[in-house]
Amino acid sequence: MFVLFSSAMILWQVSQIIHGGETNYISATLTLYVSIYNLFTSLLQLLMAFSGNRD
Numbered sequence: 001m002f003v004l005f006s007s008a009m010i011l012w013q014v015s016q017i018i019h020g021g022e023t024n025y026i027s028a029t030l031t032l033y034v035s036i037y038n039l040f041t042s043l044l045q046l047l048m049a050f051s052g053n054r055d
Contacts, residue, residue: 003046006039 016022
């Protein structure tokens, strides 16, 4: 669920940057960075959960 939310936030933020809704580019870049980082960590946790020890 969090992966979908992070993806939606990335799409929304990029849309705001492109269409001129976001004027502070430092804040926009920081928000994008945090969203991408959260998405990466969530996907990494899912990968680790499903790749358990299979003896």
